[in-house]
Amino acid sequence: MIANAIRQSARAGRRLLSIRLTYKTQRYLFIYLMLALPLLYFIGTRLVPIVYSFNISVREWDVLSPDKPYVGLANFKGLFADEVFRKSIGNTFLFVAVGVPGQLAAGLAVALLLQSVTRFRGFFRTVYFIPYVTSIVAVSWVFRWLLMPNGWVNAALLKLGLDAQLFLQSPHQAPYVIALSMIWQSVGFQMLIFITGLQGIPNVYYEAAHIDGAGPWRRFRHITIPLLNPVILFSAVIAGISYLQAFAQIVSMTQDGGPLNSTRTLVFHIYKLAFKSFEMGSASAATVVLFVLILAFTLLQLKVLNRKVEY
Structure with a gap:
């Protein structure tokens, strides 16, 4: 009986640990998701235009002409x-x-x-x-x-x-x-x-x-x-x-x-x-x-x- 009680306590402990790990994982997933949303917004509205402006700066680019030839510096x-x-x-x-x-x-x-x-x-x-x-x-x-x-x-x-x-x-x-x-x-x-x-x-x-x-x-x-x-x-x-x-x-x-x-x-x-x-x-x-x-x-x-x- 003592051995059964020990085994049951061990199983209960493992289940409790599994629940805690699941809760911890969900919490961190939620945190990273909330961080990812403004990060994606920043990349789309700031980082991408900055990189794109570097591309435009080395081209002969105007609004009317369809061609954008590379002109270097x-x-x-x-x-x-x-x-x-x-x-x-x-x-x-x-x-x-x-x-x-x-x-x-x-x-x-x-x-x-x-x-x-x-x-x-x-x-x-x-x-x-x-x-x-x-x-x-x-x-x-x-x-x-x-x-x-x-x-x-x-x-x-x-x-x-x-x-x-x-x-x-x-x-x-x-x-x-x-x-x-x-x-x-x-x-x-x-x-x-x-x-x-x-x-x-x-x-x-x-x-x-x-x-x-x-x-x-x-x-x-x-x-x-x-x-x-x-x-x-x-x-x-x-x-x-x-x-x-x-x-x-x-x-x-x-x-x-x-x-x-x-x-x-x-x-x-x-x-x-x-x-x-x-x-x-x-x-x-x-x-x-x-x-x-x-x-x-x-x-x-x-x-x-x-x-x-x-x-």
Whole structure:
């Protein structure tokens, strides 16, 4: 009887283990299925078009002609021989050089100020974040209206006894005006990211530094900035990609990338090639150049800004 009881217990244990394994297998199958659906969507809507654009970039491709002959690197050679294309790359780098540091500095400054506020903190966060969720076109048109030759900004300058400015009608001022509008709209996003990072820094570091006689600037330089390094890296990468892809602001504030192509970015040039001139081969080649620039810029930021800090 004892042997029978042992055998029955063993069989029951094996059945229970089989049920558990079946449940575990079903659970993992469900998880992998849920992961596979967005992966297939990503492959179909992102990866396949990227690979297809590489194919188009080496062909003489236009909308009207049925033939798409292989031309190798001819599209790329034609792009870099084009002065307007080279100008668009230079303008894109100018937006990145002005916009990324300005956006990070403004976002960090606002975050530090809000950290020191004890009352109405939620109200101020909401106010600063509203421009980020506002339509880019709406914000761009407001800036365009304010900076018209007879707009409010020039009216205020004249009342102060200063000369009126051309702003968006000046090839020297227009790129900086557009970069400023992009900085203003993105401050709220950067503020939230930096506030999250600041809240993750233990106060014990600041207290120890204060006891050692470190002033506000030294605490900011040797504690805040190093411990915010992961946040700074993330914000710089996101901001850099957004400025490399600047388009809506250009169309809304200048319409044609002017004056004198001073605000014509790489994405705007791709738009002109593809949907105005219908030169899909050259547009795809420019897209490949943009892809390489974004990849190189992101890797450079990861290399330069990614530092491990331990206290």
